[in-house]
Amino acid sequence: MIARFFREERDVHLLGLLRVAFGVLLLAYTLRRAQELIDFGYFGDVFHLPLLPEYLVPSRSGFAVLLCLQALGAALAIIGVLSQGALLAAALSGLYAIFCDRLQYHNNRYELLLVALLVALTPCNRSFRLLGAPRPGTGPRWAARLVGAQISLVYLASSLGKLFDPDWRGGAVLHLRFSQGRHITEHLLPEAIVAFVSRPWFAEVASLLAIGSELFLALGLWFARTRPAALWLGVMFHVGIEVSAHVELFSYTMLCGYLAFVTPELRERTVSWSTATRRGPGLAKLFQRLDLLARFRHETHAEPELLRVHDRGGTAHRGLAALRELCRATPLLFPLWAPLALVSYRRKPT
Amino acid sequence: MVSSKLAVASRAAFALAFFGLEAFGIYFGQRAPDRTFGFQMFNESSRVTVRLFREVARKKRRVLVPLPDGQWQAPDARGDVRDYAWSTRARASSLWVLGRSVHARYGLDAQLFRLQAALDDAMRHIPEDTQTLALVAEVETSKNGQPGPLVRLRADRP
Numbered sequence: 282m283i284a285r286f287f288r289e290e291r292d293v294h295l296l297g298l299l300r301v302a303f304g305v306l307l308l309a310y311t312l313r314r315a316q317e318l319i320d321f322g323y324f325g326d327v328f329h330l331p332l333l334p335e336y337l338v339p340s341r342s343g344f345a346v347l348l349c350l351q352a353l354g355a356a357l358a359i360i361g362v363l364s365q366g367a368l369l370a371a372a373l374s375g376l377y378a379i380f381c382d383r384l385q386y387h388n389n390r391y392e393l394l395l396v397a398l399l400v401a402l403t404p405c406n407r408s409f410r411l412l413g414a415p416r417p418g419t420g421p422r423w424a425a426r427l428v429g430a431q432i433s434l435v436y437l438a439s440s441l442g443k444l445f446d447p448d449w450r451g452g453a454v455l456h457l458r459f460s461q462g463r464h465i466t467e468h469l470l471p472e473a474i475v476a477f478v479s480r481p482w483f484a485e486v487a488s489l490l491a492i493g494s495e496l497f498l499a500l501g502l503w504f505a506r507t508r509p510a511a512l513w514l515g516v517m518f519h520v521g522i523e524v525s526a527h528v529e530l531f532s533y534t535m536l537c538g539y540l541a542f543v544t545p546e547l548r549e550r551t552v553s554w555s556t557a558t559r560r561g562p563g564l565a566k567l568f569q570r571l572d573l574l575a576r577f578r579h580e581t582h583a584e585p586e587l588l589r590v591h592d593r594g595g596t597a598h599r600g601l602a603a604l605r606e607l608c609r610a611t612p613l614l615f616p617l618w619a620p621l622a623l624v625s626y627r628r629k630p631t
Numbered sequence: 632m633v634s635s636k637l638a639v640a641s642r643a644a645f646a647l648a649f650f651g652l653e654a655f656g657i658y659f660g661q662r663a664p665d666r667t668f669g670f671q672m673f674n675e676s677s678r679v680t681v682r683l684f685r686e687v688a689r690k691k692r693r694v695l696v697p698l699p700d701g702q703w704q705a706p707d708a709r710g711d712v713r714d715y716a717w718s719t720r721a722r723a724s725s726l727w728v729l730g731r732s733v734h735a736r737y738g739l740d741a742q743l744f745r746l747q748a749a750l751d752d753a754m755r756h757i758p759e760d761t762q763t764l765a766l767v768a769e770v771e772t773s774k775n776g777q778p779g780p781l782v783r784l785r786a787d788r789p
Contacts, residue, residue, distance in 0.1 A: 283639075283643060284639050287638070287639040287642040287643055287646075288635070288638075288639060321722060322722070327719070327720050327721070327722055328720040328721050328722075328726075328748070328749050328752045328753070330745070330748055332667075383665065383667045384745065386665075386667045386668070388669075388670050388671070388672055391668065391670075392670070395653070399649075402645075421642075423642050423646070424642075427646055427649070427650075430650070434650070434653065434670075435670050438657050438669065438670035438671075439670050439671065439672045442661070442669070442670070442671045442674065443674075446674070448675070448774075448775040449674070453676070453775040453776055453777075454673065454674075454675060454676045454775050455676075456676075456776070457676035457775060457776050458673070458676050461676075526673075528672075531672075
């Protein structure tokens with residue numbers, strides 16, 4: 282089983298997208314650190330806490346050069362030139378900088394750099410290249426699996442830490458956070474709802490739900506049956522974090538990391554739009570563009586029924602069920618999948 | 632066949648080393664006061680209020696002089712009066728905020744650990760100050776909404 286895990290070969294197309302995503306995130310992270318250097322000065326010139334011996338902490342100009350190289354590495358990864366080595370070097374230099382000052386440590390930064398490092402080990406250089414033709418086909422999957430494991434590990438460590446902390450489990454931590462954010466929610470929500478969510482028991486329930494969600498994300502992403510629900514929950518979870526807490530690039534890192542859980546094979550589903558309707562041809566063009574993960578073969582039909590979708594197993598879906606299947610595999614529409622699944626779950630496929 | 636086995640072995644060894652090191656990091660983070668590498672997100676809703684003092688000798692006694700804005704003046708060895716500021720060294724972290732309740736990032740233990748290190752660092756970097764015998768911080772703490780003890784940290788002249 283271990284040998285099979287490390288020998289497995291799957292389609293590599295989506296790994297290129299993973300590389301571009303983490304190249305962009307790494308570039309954004311590097312620019313942020315450069316801005317910090319401009320705004321607050323070099324950390325090595327003031328109070329800092331290195332994990333490495335002090336003589337290994339670079340000088341101010343050395344750190345500036347490091348940031349430039351890191352930005353260059355991220356940029357090369359984005360355009361697909363020497364991309365694996367460039368991404369690996371950029372991730373390693375970012376990790377080195379964290380070891381130079383633990384005051385600069387943030388979980389989201391560390392996670393971004395670890396995932397970027399693992400992405401660099403995948404055959405991510407064969408697609409989404411600005412220069413040179415793509416080289417489609419299969420390649421080793423093991424490093425992409427490790428990217429997934431890295432995503433899960435964060436959820437697992439975070440949820441277990443909260444679960445074993447009585448203050449977190451009991452709602453004390455979240456109750457205070459809700460109280461601190463009350464002045465904002467008072468402007469957005471009716472008074473009765475604000476009073477409702479301000480009660481201690483609500484914070485306790487929310488804490489248990491948060492812990493349960495993280496545990497479910499850690500495990501649910503790995504099983505085909507639970508994966509869509511886990512991905513949907515994860516999207517909602519991170520949109521919620523981004524709206525309420527703005528944790529640097531954390532939500533973007535985790536959401537991009539979800540690409541590692543997408544089935545690598547392409548165009549195993551079919552979407553067909555009616556050419557007999559006024560909206561059909563336009564929607565067909567639109568959804569070809571929205572199909573970022575190349576999930577569908579795009580077809581048209583002459584019958585008046587606007588939309589038909591065949592899933593991976595060949596089952597045909599019509600009406601709301603077809604829309605549900607379309608949303609399930611279209612990233613920008615994925616948030617609509619769960620509500621549509623709820624209202625259409627009784628509809629039998631044809 | 633041999634190269635395939637070698638590839639599998641090297642991939643497995645890498646995965647083992649990578650996650651082994653990371654697991655060690657998480658173990659370290661669970662025990663480290665600032666939770667570095669521990670992946671403990673939103674771990675506490677604690678707050679601290681830091682008040683800074685310098686300890687000086689007056690009439691053969693040691694007294695604490697409050698530094699509400701973190702600034703003071705002291706003579707050097709030649710008798711020239713020089714300006715000092717807490718924020719000169721602690722500017723890259725939230726530790727420079729004095730006299731005001733602030734969120735304790737990564738928890739109470741993390742802030743106290745960082746504050747002690749910042750005090751030690753500050754004392755190491757004011758060798759010209761001939762008056763200040765120690766820097767002392769009094770920290771009002773509140774852990775997850777419950778008032779905590781008043782913690783006193785100090786760093787003596789090295």
